[in-house]
Amino acid sequence: MSTAFYRPTDTLEAISLLGRFGKRAIIVNGGTDIVIEISKGRLTPEAIISISDIQELHEISHQNGYIRIGGSATYYEMMENPLLNHFSGMIEAISQVGSPAIRQVATLAGNICTAAPAPDGCTMAMGLDAVVVLAGPSGERLLPLSQMLLGRGKTAREEHELLTAILLPISKKNCAYLRLARRRAQDIAKVMVGVSLELQDGVCKDAVISLGALNAVPCRAYSLEKLLKNNRIEEGIARVEEIFPQEAKPRPSPFREYKEQVLPTMIGRTLRKAAERWGTNEPENSILP
Amino acid sequence: MSRKIQFCLNDRIVSAEVEETEILSDTLRNHFGMIGLKEGCKTGDCGTCTVLLNGNAVRSCLILTCSIEGKNITTIEGLGDARHVHPIQQAFIDAGAVQCGFCIPGMVLTAKALLDRNHYPSEEEIRVALSGNLCRCTGYEKIVKAVLLASQRMYTK
Numbered sequence: 004m005s006t007a008f009y010r011p012t013d014t015l016e017a018i019s020l021l022g023r024f025g026k027r028a029i030i031v032n033g034g035t036d037i038v039i040e041i042s043k044g045r046l047t048p049e050a051i052i053s054i055s056d057i058q059e060l061h062e063i064s065h066q067n068g069y070i071r072i073g074g075s076a077t078y079y080e081m082m083e084n085p086l087l088n089h090f091s092g093m094i095e096a097i098s099q100v101g102s103p104a105i106r107q108v109a110t111l112a113g114n115i116c117t118a119a120p121a122p123d124g125c126t127m128a129m130g131l132d133a134v135v136v137l138a139g140p141s142g143e144r145l146l147p148l149s150q151m152l153l154g155r156g157k158t159a160r161e162e163h164e165l166l167t168a169i170l171l172p173i174s175k176k177n178c179a180y181l182r183l184a185r186r187r188a189q190d191i192a193k194v195m196v197g198v199s200l201e202l203q204d205g206v207c208k209d210a211v212i213s214l215g216a217l218n219a220v221p222c223r224a225y226s227l228e229k230l231l232k233n234n235r236i237e238e239g240i241a242r243v244e245e246i247f248p249q250e251a252k253p254r255p256s257p258f259r260e261y262k263e264q265v266l267p268t269m270i271g272r273t274l275r276k277a278a279e280r281w282g283t284n285e286p287e288n289s290i291l292p
Numbered sequence: 293m294s295r296k297i298q299f300c301l302n303d304r305i306v307s308a309e310v311e312e313t314e315i316l317s318d319t320l321r322n323h324f325g326m327i328g329l330k331e332g333c334k335t336g337d338c339g340t341c342t343v344l345l346n347g348n349a350v351r352s353c354l355i356l357t358c359s360i361e362g363k364n365i366t367t368i369e370g371l372g373d374a375r376h377v378h379p380i381q382q383a384f385i386d387a388g389a390v391q392c393g394f395c396i397p398g399m400v401l402t403a404k405a406l407l408d409r410n411h412y413p414s415e416e417e418i419r420v421a422l423s424g425n426l427c428r429c430t431g432y433e434k435i436v437k438a439v440l441l442a443s444q445r446m447y448t449k
Binding site: 007056 | 293314337354402420423425
């Protein structure tokens with residue numbers, strides 16, 4: 004079977020191609036995962052739609068209470084963008100993806116759509132309560148990232164939809180990210196934790212905790228979030244460190260037991276790191292206009 | 293089906309008929325004889341297939357050739373050769389950074405992209421930049437020293 008190659012230069016053109024080919028098309032958005040599948044012949048699409056040349060999808064902007072990260076923005080572009088410096092946890096997460104040459108082309112939107120078990124940026128984005136924008140022939144819809152990921156390789160994206168942006172809410176929270184891996188570079192972490200915290204005079208007003216590399220896709224630890232809320236943060240963290248979150252269901256693997264042992268400590272450390280960012284009782288993104 | 297594409301390879305406009313599913317490392321080696329880049333792992337982990345895409349170090353095994361239409365590609369052949377040795381290559385020679393040589397084209401191109409962006413990288417910045425280029429011979433010490441040496445020679449007046 005032959006494959007057609009498309010390189011649209013605007014979003015509407017890409018969406019109209021998706022409307023035409025649907026499931027028979029593969030979107031290449033960076034391609035660091037999917038190009039291997041194509042070149043090894045494990046995926047044989049009727050059409051390849053490369054969206055890296057859609058300039059508008061590379062934009063990172065501040066609008067309506069969100070930082071909007073365009074669907075084709077690479078990790079490198081995100082790391083270099085001053086707006087994202089107000090989300091230290093996000094920079095911590097994405098600066099550890101693969102290697103510099105991977106970050107040069109790989110995208111957060113691409114990793115979300117791949118729906119792999121251990122994506123750094125996606126885990127942190129879920130810990131920031133991110134929302135994805137899905138655009139199709141009949142318009143746009145917004146979906147919380149936690150509802151976007153359905154299972155390994157499975158997302159709520161319809162076949163004719165394109166993930167055009169990721170929205171990070173500008174909230175009264177400070178975030179942090181930690182991963183546990185064997186090497187400092189080019190290692191898929193064994194445990195990933197992304198959190199954001201709202202504190203007021205040492206009391207936790209709100210918390211979001213996201214866990215990666217455990218389940219089929221990153222998940223929220225709602226039970227721990229509830230436990231932290233309205234309690235003094237040091238006491239909350241001490242309790243969290245004693246509990247294995249019910250939402251985490253590590254997949255069978257040689258690392259399973261190890262992951263189970265280290266997870267509560269890793270969550271505690273990440274929460275402490277976010278709490279330490281509350282030195283001045285101000286969230287770090289409060290200086291955004 | 294195949295597709296004709298045109299791009300700039302080492303400062304020359306070139307064209308080729310390629311399959312839509314072909315990866316850039318295959319095109320550069322098989323159509324253009326750019327055998328300085330190696331196909332090591334073919335999964336983006338080893339860095340031996342590194343080329344510069346519009347000046348940035350990327351993995352040519354993870355890029356579909358059709359997607360580079362109209363862009364600039366630099367391979368090690370475009371950087372220097374035995375008669376015109378690039379200062380980064382000379383620094384690698386002088387620092388004794390080369391043993392088997394398999395990883396070196398990728399190392400040199402990654403160093404080129406780094407030094408273009410950051411003339412005076414720290415040792416840590418060099419190690420981060422090279423963190424996706426694996427060398428099984430040298431233990432990296434002399435490679436890092438070579439990049440520091442290149443930085444000094446190229447940018448210190």
